[in-house]
Amino acid sequence: MNMPPASEWLINSSPHVRANDSVSRIMGRVLIALIPALGAAVWFFGWNALRLTLACTVTCVLAEWASRTLMKRDRGINDLSAAVTGVLLALNLPPQLPTWMAVLGSLVAIVIAKQLYGGIGYNLFNPALIGRTFLLVSFPVAMTTWMAPSVFPWADAITTATPLGIWKTALNATQHAPPDFFQQFSVSDLLTGNRPGCLGETCSLGLLLGAAYLLITRCITWHIPFSMLFTIALGATILYKMDPTQNLPPHYQLLTGGVLLGAFFMATDMVTTPVTRPGMILFGIGCGLITLVIRKWGGYPEGVSFSILIMNSLTPLINRLARSRVFGHAPQSKPA
């Protein structure tokens, strides 16, 4: 009998079979899911979309590789998480942002928000959102200068404001909703992405398509996005019913700003969100509430990024509180 030497056999703890999935595969699927939104960004914002996406992704991957080499971490960059951070950061930037700012934001995202915390798995905050928030507080003008969408524009187009920005400015200045707001931004524009805003947040249909792909491939579960969207929808409905002249109707709240991009792609980042199902729902509700509060009463017109970052910081606490009853234990069992 031809028996190979046993010293080449592998011994490991059970189990000996594994589901055919890996971190790089999950990250790869997230990248695939972002293609429709990215396509819409290129369609409406042209060269700028390609320029920023390329700048962020290349910087993130290089920064990841460099930090890991410098910190002597053995793991390579092939888990694709840096690429995901890069693309997500790019999709969260206004189209006309200078390239060097995008590079700076990417460096902050990877080096400070991720590798200094210990690399993948150890970061407390979503790196892409840290990068974006860093840019927002450092370069407030550049980060709030928006470009009007047109079909694959090669040259820089006219600058304008986002729907939420227009809404907030008008309310602050005149105490009234801006006239012609609903003519200026029709629901179909919000769905296709034909509106000013961050590169990736405008095309709601593209984002929903990507989200469906993530849900079908089980890269994300429904808990966080749906509880977040539901909270926003419910809160917006209540506000709208109370005073329709001062508040946006619920579908506008959901389709404007970064709600969809945030709910499906940023608030579902595995590392920085809770692990239990009840925790995920709490997380989503928190994100929704904080978003609404910032939009309604805060200084910024948009609050998705901040809401997710605030909830990120609460994730360890939620993980401690929202636990299921262990099999065979009484409901109120306390540790002995």
Added chain:
Amino acid sequence: MDAVLIQTIIIGLTGLLCGAILAIAAHFLSVYEDPRIEKVTALLPGINCGGCGYTGCSDYAKAIVTQSVPINSCKPGGAETVLSLATALSVQAVATERQVALVLCNGDDTYAVRTATYNGIADCLAAEFVSGSGKGCRYGCMGLGSCSRVCPVQAIRIEQGLAIVDPALCIACGKCVTACPRTLIKLIPESRSIHVLCRSQDRGPDVKKVCSVGCIACTICVKTCNGQGITMEGQLAVVDYSVPLDVDAVVEKCPAHTIHKRSGLKPGNPA
């Protein structure tokens, strides 16, 4: 000018008030501590290894002062510490000989067989659940470094799948002794130099299958020293460190090269 003045006064007063509160609190809330505890703590090495059985040096100092426990439990401090403690507390104490940790296995990857490739947590306790990481010998060092990770002074290194203690660095805190799931590490008096580097309870032929330097229970060493200093415990020759043993012949006659002469202060080199 007025505004500046008022602010200065307000901040100054606030500072004074806080200082006053702290001073009062320090006076009324202070806990009396025996001044000797601080003195004793200062005499201890301060590396907080826990080898004495207390959580850190100050805890041991407290126990010495309040419960009058023996003052010779500090292994890193050795004789000097015992002496200074005895003088400071004016008590009598016998200093024990400095001890060092020794790994009772010499089966590195050159001598000992590994029957399979281990894929799992690099931790000896965890590997015990996976056929002992594939080490053919069920008693020998797996070389996954659980001992070296708990060592507070980095005195243990892993070479070719075997843990080796540097006696010069060892402070005999005993952490590695409890960390080893195969209880291979023993604290021995520093001056002793002849050791049986094996813990295998298998019969000779079974030992030979998995390790070329394991004890095969031939009992030649016991005969050579007339049972004075080395005794058989089952299938294993064991050095009795309470009996002086200085017979180089046992080292030379050991057919499996299990018995080694290894001076306490120099890291040994495998034969």
Added chain:
Amino acid sequence: MNIISALFSNSGGIHPDDAKKTTAALPSVVAPIPPLLAVSLAQHLGAPSKTLVKKGDTVLRGQPIADSAGFVSARVHAPTSGKIVSVGLRMTASGRTAPVIEIESDGQDQPFTTEPPAGDWTTLPPRELIERIHQAGIIGMGGAGFPTQVKLSPPPGKTIQTLILNGAECEPFLTADHRLMVEQAEAIIAGIRVLQHIFKDARVRIAVEDNKPDALAALAQAADILTGDVQMVRLRTAYPQGAEKQLIYSITGREVPSGGLPMDVQTLVENVATVQAIGDAVIRGFPLIERVLTVTGPAITQPRNIRARIGTPFSDLIAFCGGPRGPIGRLICGGPLMGIAQSGLAGAVTKTTSGLLVLPPEREAPFSSMPCISCGRCVDACPIRLLPCTLSETSEAEQDTAAEDLKVMDCIECGCCAYVCPARRPLVQHMRRAKARVQILRKQREAQKKKQPV
């Protein structure tokens, strides 16, 4: 007998490819008696049996060669006739060393006794039936190897109201129980009759996963002779459906309390193979010296269901199945989710060996040291509702008190968490390590408590 569906559904669990098609339809074949058998004395849970023979003795098939060494222990019998060639510590299939008796077969296979037990067993009191089971060396053949006589003798105050027959066989690849249920349905039902005599008022539930309709049908037909409250239960195919606690929950809706036994919820679970062995022992006087097991996997030439003698070396089984097909990467004793990786061919069939899985080398090692990405898949998969991700991190940081508070001691090591982990973390090994460390911690606490009054 009508078949009902299980009423309760467990949380967590996974749905791996069951890979049973290869062997599910293959009738079990009798393996030849090997020239040398290695019988472990630590096949069961509890104290290793103490040997009754010494080197050079001749033994006959079914002759006791080792006796129980305590309350929780079991007898061991010679699987065939021959000469004892060695008694000593050996590596066994469990991955640990244990006392092993090696028997050189004389090729005669002469029986120790030929007469069936005298008298009508149905008139015997339960105590004597249990004694016969003890004499036959029967232990739980599903995997845990708990001595059956202990399980059948609940302490005073504990009653058994539900008797569950475990034919779930939820481990992928394995079809040994499946073939046994199809081929030996009558023998299994006979075993149930014995159990019904021991626990007179208990209701009987025969549980089989719905991926084995032929086994369900065969048992349902044979079970028609049974009287009393007997029902066939169809279980949803999922892993770990056949784990004792999960099975009890599926059928009764009751959770075995943490640290407790099935008898704490008035339930007794027996594997189908064990029940068949009980019937053979009590009615026909056969000791437990053989079992059905599946030799399968992508790296074996001819996968088979085999009826093999206890002590048959794995090398003989692999040879009987045509040898390996290509290089072997891993050899697993048991199923792919809870089986034990073999570090060599030293192992031999024990009473709990349900299969031998021969896997080819893989491009990627099964486990990596990548950090947890907190995806929460292990949390969803854990049938005990633990937090394997958090526990693996407390294990890495050696925070044993935290692990204890997170109920690591309730882990059943089913492997669901590590199966789904995309970071390929060795979660089960972390659990085992954490459990061992918590046990050390508890011992230290006990010692501390004993010290304190002084």
